[in-house]
Amino acid sequence: MGAAAVGAVGMPEALGVGLRGGEGGVAARGSASGGEGGTPDPVFRPLTDAALETARLLGASYADIRIARYRDQSVFLRTQAEPGGTKIQHVPNVSDSESFGFGVRVLVNGTWGFAAGNKVERDEVARISREAVNVAKTNSALMRQPVELAPVTPAMDLYRTPFVKDPFAVSLAEKADFMRAINDAVMKTPKVFMAFSYISCRFEHKWFASTEGSYIEQYIQRVDPGYGATAVDRAQRKTRDRSFQIGPVTGGWEYVEAAQMLQSAQRVGDECVERLGAPPVKPGKKDLVLLPSHLLLTIHESLGHSTELDRALGYEANYAGTSFLTPDKLGKFRVGSDLVNIVGDRILPQGLSTCGYDDDGVKTMRFDIFKKGIFVDYQTIRDQAHLIGEKASHACCYADSYASIPFQRIPNVWLKPSEKQVSLDDLISGVDEGILIDGTGSWSIDQQRYNFQFGGDAFWEIKGGKKGQMIDRVAYQSRTPDFWQACDGIADQRFWQNFGLTGDGKGQPTQTNEMSHGSAPARFRQINVLLTE
Amino acid sequence: MLSRDEARALVDGIFEKSKSPEMSVGLRWQQECNTRFANNQITTAGFTSDLRLDISVTLGHKTGSTSTTETSDDGLTRAVRHAEDLAALTPEDPEYVVPLGPQSYPEIAAFNEATAGARSQQLLPALRSSIEAATREKLNASGFFDVTTVASAIANKRGLFGYTQRTWADYSVTARTEDGTGSGWADSQSPRLGEVDSARVSSTAVRKALDSQKPRRLDPGKYTVILEPAALDEMLMYMTWGMDARAAEEGRSFLSKRGGGTLLGEKVFGENITLRSDPFDSRVPGWPWSGELPAEKTTWVEKGVVKAMRRDRYWAEKTQTKPVPFPSNVIMEGGSSTLEELIASTQRGLLITHFWYIRFLQPDTVQLTGLTRDGTFLIEEGKIKYPVNNFRFNQSVVEMLKVVEDMTAPMPVNNDRLPAIRVRNFNMSSLSDAI
Numbered sequence: 001m002g003a004a005a006v007g008a009v010g011m012p013e014a015l016g017v018g019l020r021g022g023e024g025g026v027a028a029r030g031s032a033s034g035g036e037g038g039t040p041d042p043v044f045r046p047l048t049d050a051a052l053e054t055a056r057l058l059g060a061s062y063a064d065i066r067i068a069r070y071r072d073q074s075v076f077l078r079t080q081a082e083p084g085g086t087k088i089q090h091v092p093n094v095s096d097s098e099s100f101g102f103g104v105r106v107l108v109n110g111t112w113g114f115a116a117g118n119k120v121e122r123d124e125v126a127r128i129s130r131e132a133v134n135v136a137k138t139n140s141a142l143m144r145q146p147v148e149l150a151p152v153t154p155a156m157d158l159y160r161t162p163f164v165k166d167p168f169a170v171s172l173a174e175k176a177d178f179m180r181a182i183n184d185a186v187m188k189t190p191k192v193f194m195a196f197s198y199i200s201c202r203f204e205h206k207w208f209a210s211t212e213g214s215y216i217e218q219y220i221q222r223v224d225p226g227y228g229a230t231a232v233d234r235a236q237r238k239t240r241d242r243s244f245q246i247g248p249v250t251g252g253w254e255y256v257e258a259a260q261m262l263q264s265a266q267r268v269g270d271e272c273v274e275r276l277g278a279p280p281v282k283p284g285k286k287d288l289v290l291l292p293s294h295l296l297l298t299i300h301e302s303l304g305h306s307t308e309l310d311r312a313l314g315y316e317a318n319y320a321g322t323s324f325l326t327p328d329k330l331g332k333f334r335v336g337s338d339l340v341n342i343v344g345d346r347i348l349p350q351g352l353s354t355c356g357y358d359d360d361g362v363k364t365m366r367f368d369i370f371k372k373g374i375f376v377d378y379q380t381i382r383d384q385a386h387l388i389g390e391k392a393s394h395a396c397c398y399a400d401s402y403a404s405i406p407f408q409r410i411p412n413v414w415l416k417p418s419e420k421q422v423s424l425d426d427l428i429s430g431v432d433e434g435i436l437i438d439g440t441g442s443w444s445i446d447q448q449r450y451n452f453q454f455g456g457d458a459f460w461e462i463k464g465g466k467k468g469q470m471i472d473r474v475a476y477q478s479r480t481p482d483f484w485q486a487c488d489g490i491a492d493q494r495f496w497q498n499f500g501l502t503g504d505g506k507g508q509p510t511q512t513n514e515m516s517h518g519s520a521p522a523r524f525r526q527i528n529v530l531l532t533e
Numbered sequence: 534m535l536s537r538d539e540a541r542a543l544v545d546g547i548f549e550k551s552k553s554p555e556m557s558v559g560l561r562w563q564q565e566c567n568t569r570f571a572n573n574q575i576t577t578a579g580f581t582s583d584l585r586l587d588i589s590v591t592l593g594h595k596t597g598s599t600s601t602t603e604t605s606d607d608g609l610t611r612a613v614r615h616a617e618d619l620a621a622l623t624p625e626d627p628e629y630v631v632p633l634g635p636q637s638y639p640e641i642a643a644f645n646e647a648t649a650g651a652r653s654q655q656l657l658p659a660l661r662s663s664i665e666a667a668t669r670e671k672l673n674a675s676g677f678f679d680v681t682t683v684a685s686a687i688a689n690k691r692g693l694f695g696y697t698q699r700t701w702a703d704y705s706v707t708a709r710t711e712d713g714t715g716s717g718w719a720d721s722q723s724p725r726l727g728e729v730d731s732a733r734v735s736s737t738a739v740r741k742a743l744d745s746q747k748p749r750r751l752d753p754g755k756y757t758v759i760l761e762p763a764a765l766d767e768m769l770m771y772m773t774w775g776m777d778a779r780a781a782e783e784g785r786s787f788l789s790k791r792g793g794g795t796l797l798g799e800k801v802f803g804e805n806i807t808l809r810s811d812p813f814d815s816r817v818p819g820w821p822w823s824g825e826l827p828a829e830k831t832t833w834v835e836k837g838v839v840k841a842m843r844r845d846r847y848w849a850e851k852t853q854t855k856p857v858p859f860p861s862n863v864i865m866e867g868g869s870s871t872l873e874e875l876i877a878s879t880q881r882g883l884l885i886t887h888f889w890y891i892r893f894l895q896p897d898t899v900q901l902t903g904l905t906r907d908g909t910f911l912i913e914e915g916k917i918k919y920p921v922n923n924f925r926f927n928q929s930v931v932e933m934l935k936v937v938e939d940m941t942a943p944m945p946v947n948n949d950r951l952p953a954i955r956v957r958n959f960n961m962s963s964l965s966d967a968i
Binding site (some may be wrong): 024033056077080082083084089090091092095096097098099100101103111113114115116117118119131134135136138139141142144145170171172173176180192230234235236237239283313314315316317318319321322324328403405407442443444445446447448449450451453455473474475477479508509530532533 | 560565567569571572573575576577578579580581582583584585587596597598599600601602603604612615619622623624625626627628652653654657660661664673675676677679705706707709713716718761773783784785787788790791792793848851874889890891893894895896897898900902903904906923925927929962963964965966967968
């Protein structure tokens with residue numbers, strides 16, 4: 001019965017909540033409760049002035065300071081029978097934390113320096129600014145090519161994530177009751193061993209000021225709900241999970257309310273048990289129809305990371321790696337079929353990396369990365385744009401904390417839907433032997449973003465143009481240009497969904513990043529499918 | 534640096550702010566100095582210090598947890614009130630365990646004064662020498678030098694208190710050829726900055742970059758492989774994380790037995806596999822505590838037989854057994870061969886420097902996938918013949934540890950101590966074009 005939930009109308013639970021509409025359907029930026037425009041609170045002006053003035057007096061040609069407060073609330077609920085008994089019990093894990101501090105970045109002798117602290121007081125801000133200058137002065141001994149910053153228009157602005165209902169204002173009791181109801185519904189399926197659900201809310205309230213005259217306040221609000229089931233076959237020593245397909249967004253509690261999470265809970269439980277007993281895939285070359293809940297990670301790993309300019313220039317060689325998309329390929333290299341159009345975007349409503357300004361103080365924007373399969377642009381920040389002859393940054397600078405150094409991170413990167421009418425059923429009906437994949441599972445890609453291998457959260461076989469039974473132990477392996485050139489069908493705007501992703505790691509020290517990857521379901525021909533063991 | 538007395542005073546001040554008899558505090562002061570370089574010049578560098586307090590209040594079986602970086606009296610009062618409010622609103626925890634009283638945590642030598650005082654100036658000579666070594670060979674060097682100092686404390690209102698100071702220095706370098714066909718990598722870590730072997734890191738990265746350039750094509754398939762300690766470490770952690778008693782007893786682990794029960798006491802790996810944790814190892818020291826439990830030496834696997842699984846306090850109480858702390862480091866007993874001897878006694882095989890992007894492929898069997906990186910070489914008749922392309926592997930760690938043929942002595946790698954090993958039938962499932 002679970003398989004019936006994926007049909008001609010796509011995943012019903014996610015259609016209601018994911019942003020739909022693709023390029024043509026995105027809402028206008030800003031609203032009564034948020035968006036751009038307004039006067040920033042001058043409360044930190046004395047502190048930002050102290051930092052910038054200290055840096056300037058000590059010889060900095062440029063300086064900026066970010067003062068940031070973060071609040072992270074996490075409610076997690078695990079439900080299972082009491083160990084050794086049959087009574088169902090709910091085990092909570094609740095935390096609600098804040099952090100508050102600042103980071104100062106300076107350019108001295110053409111070299112970056114950075115320092116950060118958590119005592120947000122004038123003297124300490126001045127002391128930390130001196131530390132940042134010391135770092136830059138010391139390291140300028142090994143400078144070969146001075147840092148150059150792409151120009152920026154100074155801004156005095158306020159940005160707030162548009163949302164209707166503050167998720168922090170929803171009581172813990174309401175959240176816990178909601179999650180208990182979901183877990184109970186998941187546990188209705190006999191043989192589900194465990195249900196788990198979570199709701200995380202985060203805000204980032206930050207001020208950015210620079211020696212170029214910017215003073216920007218931003219309030220960025222994120223919400224991340226989800227749940228799943230675990231089934232166990234002790235005889236076979238086998239465990240399988242199935243998750244409700246939803247991702248985090250910038251927004252408010254209204255996103256959770258619209259997600260129809262509870263309505264899908266029993267289906268998730270049923271599909272978990274069905275997956276546990278599903279037959280193994282027969283490996284070989286097969287056509288794949290990938291749902292947006294799955295494609296998000298394929299887009300992220302193969303096309304998101306490969307188009308980061310810092311990677312392409314070797315800045316990440318010691319850790320995250322470089323990229324096969326070197327600057328000589330810009331404007332001419334074919335990565336995908338003509339259907340593949342990909343944009344970078346930090347103004348996408350509900351996008352997880354959507355904000356008003358990046359951590360360089362550059363106003364956010366949307367830009368093309370692949371047009372008709374051809375690689376046309378990189379994700380850039382101020383200190384690297386000029387290295388490929390670009391005159392402005394694409395506003396992709398981000399630091400995951402006040403204590404982290406801002407650098408180039410993936411924005412929301414999404415695949416445009418087909419302009420012609422194409423449904424999910426149309427994609428499936430064109431497949432003789434293939435697999436439909438929902439959600440993410442195992443994922444891995446090489447350090448230049450060619451060879452990838454992905455699992456999923458649920459798999460159905462496609463036979464003779466029809467979706468069939470659930471199958472299991474599926475992974476597919478391909479090479480980025482081969483895979484995207486094998487794309488011969490993308491559904492239209494009606495099927496487009498946006499999925500957020502957290503925990504993207506890069507940099508040393510490692511920082512995490514969050515962004516969204518939207519797409520409509522898409523079809524890929526003759527991809528190498530493996531049986532996991 | 535926050536001293537033991539300062540930590541104690543801070544904690545006591547927090548306890549005084551609440552009438553709740555059940556309260557716990559975790560404290561972490563951290564200072565970090567680091568410098569990053571790429572394309573033979575420094576890119577970014579930072580000096581940061583941070584103090585974070587985790588505060589929990591328990592009412593009955595309901596626990597509210599918060600953390601804060603605002604250590605002013607007002608900031609701490611707000612955090613304590615917030616934890617109290619959360620405790621009142623949080624659902625009952627049926628797996629609640631009463632906190633421990635005073636504990637005797639072991640003294641672990643993990644702190645070095647000179648390392649704690651390191652700034653950018655102290656890191657510069659190593660970077661300069663790596664960049665010069667790479668430039669001499671027309672290579673492109675990138676790397677990262679990081680020195681972290683931590684003062685940490687745990688405490689509760691039942692009288693439990695622990696304090697530790699730690700330092701850790703970590704240097705890594707990647708050297709690449711100008712044509713992008715060769716890449717070499719090496720790293721070195723220690724609690725003491727003076728023990729970080731930056732000269733070896735530079736020379737190894739440079740040599741491997743030169744030796745690995747213009748790799749020849751080799752087909753995927755099953756190979757005998759020699760995994761250097763870094764490669765083994767990257768795989769092994771996926772298995773040691775999973776050695777959890779509850780998961781095994783609930784049938785959710787590779788250590789669950791088909792039909793019920795666990796593989797505790799049974800031979801799962803080859804006779805030559807022994808895995809331990811030793812928090813007192815001076816080069817890879819563990820923490821004095823795990824949760825509230827004092828750290829202790831543990832043998833996880835002895836001569837292939839599973840001897841222990843970690844067991845949290847709730848599960849220990851439920852199963853009426855002793856809790857077993859989470860491993861703070863992993864030490865694998867090796868053999869007596871050198872890496873050169875492992876190579877010399879290999880008829881045909883691959884030498885693997887390390888891996889990249891390892892993930893579970895099939896958790897039931899600890900089947901992993903990942904890719905070789907920064908130096909993969911073909912060995913024939915006891916000699917390294919030539920560099921070969923990188924591979925993706927799909928391989929169970931458990932199966933791999935059944936067919937280990939030979940090992941070197943264990944050496945420090947990250948926070949563990951592991952040998953290089955030679956194993957049969959390692960499944961290289963596809964070719965990787967990446968360098």
